[in-house]
Amino acid sequence: MQPMVRSWSLQLQLRPANEIITWSSYVPPSYCCASTLKRTNQYITTFDAHKLTIFGENFYCKPREFASHFTYGKTYTNGVARHCGVRLPIDVKQPEGACIMNKEVAFITGSAQGIGEAIARRLVKDGFAVAIADLNFELATKVADSINDDGGKAAAFKVDVSDRGGFQQAIEDASDSLGDLNVLINNAGIAPTTPIDTITAEMFDKVYHVNVASCIWGMQAATALFKGKGHGGKIINAASQAGVVGNANLMLYSSTKFAIRGLTQVAAKDLAKDGITANAYAPGIVKTPMMMDIAHQVAVNAGKDDEWGMSTFSKDITLGRLSEASDVANAVAFLAGHNSDYITGQTLIVDGGMQFQ
Ligand SMILES: NC(=O)C1=CN([C@@H]2O[C@H](COP(=O)(O)OP(=O)(O)OC[C@H]3O[C@@H](n4cnc5c(N)ncnc54)[C@H](O)[C@@H]3O)[C@@H](O)[C@H]2O)C=CC1
């Protein structure tokens, strides 16, 4: 019996045992989704050079409804699978026998601007598909559109990272629409200036929920997805040089960033058995809206100008210049890529030499 399929097609590249099988499916008009399955995946129980047998109701064909086009227990050969689609999208050129390799997918919070945006753009250059996840959906959409216009692959998602359920849903949605999830970058954060005597219970709750709880919610959701898909993954959390040495005027923020380093170490230990690494990055003084705002607030509190405010943070940078967001993105790209596979539980300080640890 042929599988019930409508207007889509599937290609399989079948490889020797224990290698990764890469497959891609196309859904008109030009939607492409892809994923990677391993031979050991619970949903694939028979596999040789030419055949793939699926014993599972949902084997990660995304979006989910397309999984139902495969029949439980049926064996698909390369040719059958490729021809089971009756209509190819006319704007996708698909040479006979070609295999479209999938991209790894990174979900980056707070990527509508600043460091997160720079990370997203850098990871696209490295071949990732990226989820631009931010509270500011309008800005996130602009970033995703501009990446797609430049030939990359991105989708925007509205998320408040302090909302556990919403964050989890956004990660699942991103995995559905981009085809997989391999890297979670918990980058979103807030940094109100908080001299000790000004701190209220509400401010404490807000900063700790956005900066700290969010990392735990994100790690929970990503870990469940990685495991469900039968592969490992990478979790990368934003700390700060202010999480390495306490910074004046930043009681709440600075202490949340110390917490990030701690929870990253715990995650590294807890998740290693699942093939998941957890690391953090600690930027220094980066030219983003957040840093401009902090410098301004510190200056206002001291009755000085913004330049003075910035100089209080930048005077001890060994390399003698403020950080560009791209300086941080370069380091995060290393943590997101496979050159860092043997590194876990670490905080990579990217501050031009402010803190030596
Ligand atoms: N700019 C700097 O000098 C440094 C920044 N960092 C850290 O790097 C990360 C990124 O910082 P920047 O790019 O400078 O910040 P930014 O303020 O320029 O951008 C942060 C982004 O996060 C989003 N965001 C804020 N709250 C959110 C929430 N609840 N849910 C979803 N998205 C939310 C904002 O809409 C914004 O797009 C932060 O975790 C920050 O603490 C660390 C060290 C230095």
Ligand SMILES: CC(=O)C(C)=O
């Ligand atoms: C904003 C921040 O993380 C600083 C000043 O290190």
